[in-house]
Amino acid sequence: MGISREQVRKTGELAKLSLEEAELNRLATQLQEFLDYVNVLAAMPAGSTILEVADSGVKLSEREQVSCLSQAQVVALAPDTWQGMVRVPREIEYD
Amino acid sequence: MAELLQSGKLMARELTEHYLDRSESLQGKFNAYITITRDRALKTADQVDELRRQGRELSTLAGIPMALKDNISTQGVATTCASKVLAGYIPPFDATAVKKLADSPLLGKANMDEFAMGSSSLTSAFGPVGNPWDRKRSPGGSSGGSAAVVAAGCAPFSLGSDTGGSIRQPAAFCGVTGFKPSFGRVSRKGLLPLASSLDQIGPIARSVEDCALVLQAICGHDPGDSTSARLPVPDFAAALREDVSDLAIGLPEEILDNCPDSRISAAVEAAARELEGAGAKISRVSMPYERETLAAYMLIATAEGASNLARYDGVAYGCRHTSPSWEEMYTGSRVFGEEVRRRLMLGTFSLSAGSGCSSYELGQRARQKISSHLAKLFAEVDLLLLPAAPFVAFRLDEELDPLTMYYNDIYAIPANLAGLPAMSVPCGEKGGLPVGMQMMAPRFREDLLLRAGYTWQRRTDWHLRCPREVEQ
Numbered sequence: 252m253g254i255s256r257e258q259v260r261k262t263g264e265l266a267k268l269s270l271e272e273a274e275l276n277r278l279a280t281q282l283q284e285f286l287d288y289v290n291v292l293a294a295m296p297a298g299s300t301i302l303e304v305a306d307s308g309v310k311l312s313e314r315e316q317v318s319c320l321s322q323a324q325v326v327a328l329a330p331d332t333w334q335g336m337v338r339v340p341r342e343i344e345y346d
Numbered sequence: 347m348a349e350l351l352q353s354g355k356l357m358a359r360e361l362t363e364h365y366l367d368r369s370e371s372l373q374g375k376f377n378a379y380i381t382i383t384r385d386r387a388l389k390t391a392d393q394v395d396e397l398r399r400q401g402r403e404l405s406t407l408a409g410i411p412m413a414l415k416d417n418i419s420t421q422g423v424a425t426t427c428a429s430k431v432l433a434g435y436i437p438p439f440d441a442t443a444v445k446k447l448a449d450s451p452l453l454g455k456a457n458m459d460e461f462a463m464g465s466s467s468l469t470s471a472f473g474p475v476g477n478p479w480d481r482k483r484s485p486g487g488s489s490g491g492s493a494a495v496v497a498a499g500c501a502p503f504s505l506g507s508d509t510g511g512s513i514r515q516p517a518a519f520c521g522v523t524g525f526k527p528s529f530g531r532v533s534r535k536g537l538l539p540l541a542s543s544l545d546q547i548g549p550i551a552r553s554v555e556d557c558a559l560v561l562q563a564i565c566g567h568d569p570g571d572s573t574s575a576r577l578p579v580p581d582f583a584a585a586l587r588e589d590v591s592d593l594a595i596g597l598p599e600e601i602l603d604n605c606p607d608s609r610i611s612a613a614v615e616a617a618a619r620e621l622e623g624a625g626a627k628i629s630r631v632s633m634p635y636e637r638e639t640l641a642a643y644m645l646i647a648t649a650e651g652a653s654n655l656a657r658y659d660g661v662a663y664g665c666r667h668t669s670p671s672w673e674e675m676y677t678g679s680r681v682f683g684e685e686v687r688r689r690l691m692l693g694t695f696s697l698s699a700g701s702g703c704s705s706y707e708l709g710q711r712a713r714q715k716i717s718s719h720l721a722k723l724f725a726e727v728d729l730l731l732l733p734a735a736p737f738v739a740f741r742l743d744e745e746l747d748p749l750t751m752y753y754n755d756i757y758a759i760p761a762n763l764a765g766l767p768a769m770s771v772p773c774g775e776k777g778g779l780p781v782g783m784q785m786m787a788p789r790f791r792e793d794l795l796l797r798a799g800y801t802w803q804r805r806t807d808w809h810l811r812c813p814r815e816v817e818q
Contacts, residue, residue: 330666
């Protein structure tokens with residue numbers, strides 16, 4: 252399965268990475284090498300299944316209250332704040 | 347060291363100042379730290395000395411200084427994951443493992459591969475780390491700084507993290523002992539995650555005994571980590587006895603026969619004979635799926651990494667690229683290095699629709715197969731003995747292609763895929779560079795590793811050797 256520049260570009264968009272044009276060819280080559288390597292898994296003997304949690308008999312943990320950060324502590328980490336909230340670029344344009 | 351502190355013959359401040367001075371004097375040579383935390387270390391040391399003066403009972407590790415890999419959250423101290431993306435990020439809380447070591451003065455945050463993606467400690471945004479045995483060589487990775495500080499005598503112990511060998515391989519490259527606990531033994535709360543089904547925090551120290559002491563302190567259930575095992579912590583010190591007469595140890599024949607460096611496989615075979623002389627029963631076992639193991643790991647670790655690193659978007663913390671556009675803010679803030687970008691691309695691709703045979707699910711099915719095979723092996727033997735890495739420390743200027751770099755972890759990865767405990771101990775040398783061997787045990791059987799490793803280190807002195815480059 253060959254990977255195209257367009258697939259690399261699309262993957263970069265999904266990964267929220269800014270890719271230069273020069274990178275596209277290099278990444279396409281490197282990704283292709285990885286994909287050729289992992290292709291060995293397609294030939295692995297059949298029979299391995301993934302158990303669904305409901306079938307596995309695993310008992311889920313009880314919910315336990317744990318301590319967490321306050322809003323002030325979280326907002327203190329933010330690059331830009333406004334009135335106790337994290338400020339980000341405007342998403343919705345109002346008429 | 348602990349006995350001297352407890353008896354009062356040595357003060358924590360004196361000990362901490364020694365390690366701080368040494369760390370600062372060698373920092374220019376090896377670049378093993380990202381941040382040295384002198385004030386915090388001395389404050390903790392003084393507190394410990396005062397508590398001892400008051401006659402308070404303290405933990406065994408109280409006053410013994412440590413270093414922490416810089417992907418482990420430390421309240422009030424920068425935690426960067428060796429990345430520009432988190433430059434200046436100061437966590438508002440300590441990781442659980444750090445809280446459990448509150449009485450150990452923190453010498454500093456150790457350098458590493460960016461976001462723990464690497465086997466060389468070359469990809470750090472803060473410059474590469476040098477190996478104390480030869481500073482023109484890599485200390486391994488991604489916990490290269492954590493291993494280097496112990497090897498150079500800059501810290502009695504450190505914590506690293508291991509997703510695909512990142513404690514064990516650098517321990518092997520630096521001639522020290524590195525321990526990856528079973529998945530779930532040590533809380534991952536506060537460990538900035540790479541792959542949530544593979545990551546574990548573990549100790550690096552000069553000896554199995556020291557690792558046992560640290561393990562005792564950091565293991566245990568944590569309700570703040572949903573993957574934390576609800577199991578009591580055994581008395582690991584009780585496992586430290588010189589006796590392997592009841593142990594069956596398996597040597598994976600495919601790995602030893604195909605190891606690219608015959609000196610490494612010879613050192614492991616020699617170690618097996620030594621343990622046989624101590625009473626262990628040695629046998630050859632079959633451990634195929636070498637390529638499948640690496641392939642499964644590449645798919646799973648990169649996919650989980652891509653998911654975990656999606657949080658670094660410039661919104662709530664870390665680096666933000668200022669822009670009126672959301673899209674540009676996201677992409678401009680994600681200023682990762684080349685290796686991280688490569689892995690994010692592979693991981694994102696394998697999670698995307700239509701990825702077919704490269705999918706995450708395929709990796710997980712292979713993982714199930716490999717884990718089942720290991721479980722069958724452990725029905726026959728108590729431990730597996732194999733090399734920690736296929737190479738000794740490579741030169742920093744050696745340009746290894748990405749696949750070859752991933753191959754560094756080939757022998758370590760099975761333990762991560764199956765959630766098993768594994769340990770790397772020095773077992774030889776090649777051209778003046780350390781060779782490490784790895785032992786792997788069934789899940790939650792750290793005691794077997796500690797017993798076998800302790801026996802090995804009582805009968806040999808590889809772990810006592812120090813780099814010539816560094817005066818001890």
